[in-house]
Amino acid sequence: xxxRDVYGGDVLISGWAHSPFGRLDxxxxxxxxxxxxxxxxxxxxxxxxxxxxxxxxxxxxxEPLAFASSLALQISDGLxxxxxxxxxxxxxxxxxxxxQGLTAILAGTAHRVLVVGAEKMTAAGAQVVGAGLLGADYxxxxxxxxxxxxxxxxxxARAYNERHGDCADTLALIAAKSHSNAxxxxxAHLRKDYDxxxxxxxxxxxxxxxxxxxxxxCSPVSDxxxxxxxxxxxxxxxxxxxxxxxxVGHANDHLPSSRRDPLAFAATxxxxxxxxxxxxxxxxxxxxxxxxxxxxxxxxVLYEALGITERxxxxxxxxxxxxxxEGRQPVNPSGGLKSKGHPVGATGVSxxxxxxxxxxxxxxxxxLPRADLAAVHNMGGLAVANYVSVLGR
Numbered sequence: 001x002x003x004r005d006v007y008g009g010d011v012l013i014s015g016w017a018h019s020p021f022g023r024l025d026x027x028x029x030x031x032x033x034x035x036x037x038x039x040x041x042x043x044x045x046x047x048x049x050x051x052x053x054x055x056x057x058x059x060x061x062x063e064p065l066a067f068a069s070s071l072a073l074q075i076s077d078g079l080x081x082x083x084x085x086x087x088x089x090x091x092x093x094x095x096x097x098x099x100q101g102l103t104a105i106l107a108g109t110a111h112r113v114l115v116v117g118a119e120k121m122t123a124a125g126a127q128v129v130g131a132g133l134l135g136a137d138y139x140x141x142x143x144x145x146x147x148x149x150x151x152x153x154x155x156x157a158r159a160y161n162e163r164h165g166d167c168a169d170t171l172a173l174i175a176a177k178s179h180s181n182a183x184x185x186x187x188a189h190l191r192k193d194y195d196x197x198x199x200x201x202x203x204x205x206x207x208x209x210x211x212x213x214x215x216x217x218c219s220p221v222s223d224x225x226x227x228x229x230x231x232x233x234x235x236x237x238x239x240x241x242x243x244x245x246x247x248v249g250h251a252n253d254h255l256p257s258s259r260r261d262p263l264a265f266a267a268t269x270x271x272x273x274x275x276x277x278x279x280x281x282x283x284x285x286x287x288x289x290x291x292x293x294x295x296x297x298x299x300x301v302l303y304e305a306l307g308i309t310e311r312x313x314x315x316x317x318x319x320x321x322x323x324x325x326e327g328r329q330p331v332n333p334s335g336g337l338k339s340k341g342h343p344v345g346a347t348g349v350s351x352x353x354x355x356x357x358x359x360x361x362x363x364x365x366x367x368l369p370r371a372d373l374a375a376v377h378n379m380g381g382l383a384v385a386n387y388v389s390v391l392g393r
Contacts, residue, residue, distance in 0.1 A: 002246050002280055007106045012242035013391070014231040015043025016353040021224035021341030022189040028063050028120040031225035032071040036116045039227035040075070043112075044237030048078030050229070051110035055086045056097030056117035057345035060132030062124040072116055079114075090136035090380030091294065093117065094226070094348025095387035099250060101230045111232045117349030118225035129221055133344075136381045138255035147210035150218050152382055153295040154210035156262045160297060161212070163263060164312040168212055171296040172200030173318045175216040175338065178293065181325055182335025184365040187350075189222045189341030217296040222341030226350040243356040246373075247279025247390040255384060265305040265383040272306050272377065275388035283307050286329060286390075287370050288358065290351040291377040293336040302377065303331075325368070333358070333368055348378035352389065359393040 004010050017038030019031055026034075032055065040047055053072045057063075069086040073079045089096035094117035101113035121129055130148040134140045137152060145151055160167050176196040182188040199216040202208055206215050234242050251274065253260055253267035260266070276282065283306065291306070293299035303314035308322065308329070317323045323331040334340050334354045337347060357363040358371040376389045 003248065003278055006278060009106060009232060011102045011105050011245045012231050012234060013228050013352065013356045014235045014238050014242045015039045015041070015045070015229035016227065016356055017042055018187050018226045018350060018353050019224050020187050021222045021343060021346070023122045024223040026223065028065065028068060028118060029071050029074060031118045031120065031223070032068070032116050033074045035118070035225040035227040036072045036114055037075045039229050040114060042239045043229035043231070044235045044239065045112065045229065046078060047076035049112055050079060050082060050114045051112050052101070052104055053079065053082060053084035053114045053116070054097040054101045055084065056094040056115070056349055057086055057119060058088055058090060058093045060135045062129055062132045063120050072114060089385045091292070091342070091344050092348055092378045092380030092385045092387050093345040094350065095352070095376070095378035095389070096348070096385070098228065098348060098352055098389070099248060099387060102245060102248065105230055105232050113230040114227065115230060115349060116225060116227040117346040119343035119345040120223050121221050121343055122223050139257050150210040150213055150295065153297050154213045156301065156382070157212050157297040159262045160300070167297070167300060167315070169200055170300060170315045170318065171217050172196045174293070174296040174299050175199035177318070177324060178332060178336050178338040181333050182339035185335050185340055186364070188335045188339055189220050190335070190339040213295060213297065219294045219337040219342040222343045224341060224343035224346045224350070226346050226353045228349060228352055240360045240362055241393065243359050244392050245389060246281070246392045247275040247277070249274030249278065249388040251386050253384050253386070255381070257382070260382070262382070263301055265301055268302070268377065268379060268383045268386040269305045271386040271388045275375065275390050279390035281373065281390060285373055286375050287373050288330040288333055288368055289375045289377065290332055290334060290355050291336070292347070292379045293332055293338045294342060296338060299331065299336065299338070306377070330368060333366055348387065351376045351378055352391070355391050359391060
């Protein structure tokens with residue numbers, strides 16, 4: 001069974017574009033317009049060919065403009081009058097926009113959809129960014145916090161230590177893997193070759209952010225954008241072959257932390273199985289994964305929640321080399337959020353773009369030797385809003 005079998009039609013990624021991630025001298029408007037325009041061109045289309053626009057953006061006060069849905073219309077007058085919607089679901093805003101575009105095509109209300117994910121964060125200042133991100137947490141929204149979301153994921157790391165033993169060295173291995181992979185990613189914010197010894201040592205260059213998480217355990221605050229063009233049929237004038245959605249899953253968990261086991265990532269697991277079941281594939285069939293590693297502890301728990309290892313044995317995936325670039329199932333060959341960067345609304349779209357590049361053999365220095373089936377996982381909050389896409393060439 002596949003998405004085509006369920007809904008009677010295909011959804012293809014026919015074009016894409018990606019800005020650099022980092023501290024950028026670019027406005028939100030410029031990021032949306034330049035990246036969206038490039039994606040339309042990449043798909044071999046004109047702006048007038050687009051039926052609908054979806055913008056993934058979290059904002060939460062980090063950008064003064066609170067009504068950004070029509071920014072994409074600045075690409076061309078050919079987009080005037082087309083329906084445009086801003087989509088927000090915390091750090092999963094990008095994938096939420098992708099899935100809304102997919103739904104529009106499956107529903108028959110659109111045949112060609114532009115999806116842009118974008119965020120401008122670095123100009124806002126640390127306090128504004130911290131408060132904005134904490135707005136995605138039920139218990140801490142509106143409160144002051146010196147550690148922000150790092151403090152929330154630090155509680156996950158401490159819970160892991162208590163239940164399964166100290167994971168500090170494991171997190172350092174994940175961070176080092178991330179940095180190594182990001183060296184090949186021209187869009188990555190942190191292209192720095194930090195080894196496990198550096199990542200595992202608290203120092204002035206790698207201080208504790210929220211014990212036990214060090215700076216190298218945390219994704220950076222970044223600006224950036226990524227864009228996709230989704231179509232119901234292949235576009236003969238596109239720059240490259242399309243990528244097909246084989247299955248998707250979306251599941252939300254309760255907001256109050258008291259109603260969630262911090263190590264279960266239960267709704268992530270549910271979304272994961274929904275997508276794989278719809279695609280008719282198993283974990284072993286996947287060539288690689290792009291997952292939501294906002295913090296290294298998130299990637300460790302995901303090894304277990306997604307079934308790469310048994311619960312409490314995530315370290316095995318690293319020791320056996322399974323998730324390394326040269327392993328049987330690389331995880332985050334892009335460098336992930338941890339090193340690529342995490343401009344919130346752009347992240348989910350970026351994951352789809354980079355997976356599509358791998359699947360079409362256009363990933364440049366990032367290219368894996370085997371890339372025919374991929375999964376993308378993007379989550380908002382502490383595994384509250386969870387999206388999974390299974391993609392095939």
